[in-house]
Amino acid sequence: MEITFTINNEKRTLEVSPHQRLLDIIRKDLGLTAAKEGCGKGECGACTVLFNGEPVASCLVLAPQAEGAEILTVEGLLSREGELHPLQQAFLDAGAVQCGFCIPGSIMTGYRLIQDNPEPEREEIRQALAGNICRCTGYQKIVDAVQLAARRMQSGGDSS
């Protein structure tokens, strides 16, 4: 069956089967490999993407459910010139990346949080990112990174 949706501001039409998951078509059909499959059961958050503006576990969304949806992955955060998004830069600067597996998911949830709450408290970041598990347990620096990004985005530049 054929579905049409928008991913990272690009309209795509794909042939999918009813038993594929959104995560599968993002990674395999579209080759966007930022979103990861961790548990496959919606518990780890590594496959988090924004789906119509909200963070979802893309392993729990059936591919055909994406018909007409707007999807955003980490690949879509880059500027047109290919520069990193302030959130990505902050994750690097804060040393929040260890093995890196959970980071694309954490960034998408953090990105969504900052939209709602441009100056999140540490506790609010923890709450928002509760569904993004980091097996390296580098949570402090992930929280640091989201806060740093929020501060930089507030001041409108890259000056920390």
Next chain:
Amino acid sequence: MKNSQRNVSCRPEASGSDFKAEQENVQELGQKVPVGSADYLAPKSLKKALEYRSRYGYKAVVIAGGTDIMVDYFERLSEVTSWLDLTKIQELKEIKFGPEEIRLGSMVTHRKLATDSRIRENLPLLAESASEVGAWQIQSRGTLGGNIVTSSPAGDTLAPLLAYQARFVLGSVSGQREVAAEDFFTGPKENIMTQEELLTEVVIPAPRKRTLSRWQKVGKRKAMIISSLTMALLLELDDKDEITAARAAYGAVAPTPIRAGELEDYLTGRKLREVSAGKAGELAVQEISPITDIRGTVAYRRQVTRDITEQALLDLQQE
């Protein structure tokens, strides 16, 4: 060789569009099957959904937010021959506030319940319980109706729905019926719905002015955890602080979410500050029938039921 092929095919959903069985499937159905085909039914109206439900019954797996069903079918999604997807039906996503009752469409998400200011104000037990379902990713997709129809005794919104005396509207092509939340659940993951029916709405009587309530979820972590125990306690007071109605509901301590009638009887008619919180805790324990499982032992569940009931009443007495 044959064996290894079989191993590969255990995750066909992950193998992209070059999977063999899938190609056969596509050929059978014609090359370009639109959304809404026999394999994947995504009606835009409730009427159409009920027609499909009547025609296909259990043969089409109903999917709402997918946060339970996708886990149930993990690694065997290809076994599902037909899906009935409810996510495109706008009329099931509405919330209506009337003077007498609040009507929630079955496809309202947990996130909506947790963040909508009117829900937080009028139905705090429901808003708070929804805010503790999984985490943001789950709340964005998971629906109130899905939580109800899955009918897990540990479903987080279920004790609040019992405490609010919710009624569930079950639709089918031949009409609809309304059942009390208490009469809906018949066992772990079992309920009274037939294969012709869909849960369309949840109707909750508008709470009275002086209503106090307490929600408590106990689990091994603060997020992304199936509850070991839930409690929704609701008291209606008159202007002399006398309890005119009490409803105490618990989840994950019996085969279905339950009301603790004896506790409610004890509370009703007493002044709030004269209630013995300890006695209330004891009564609550007498009414539960927990089991030992990976989320807690019988002894643990009994002790914690007592503790959280007692603490909730002590807290309410301070308000």
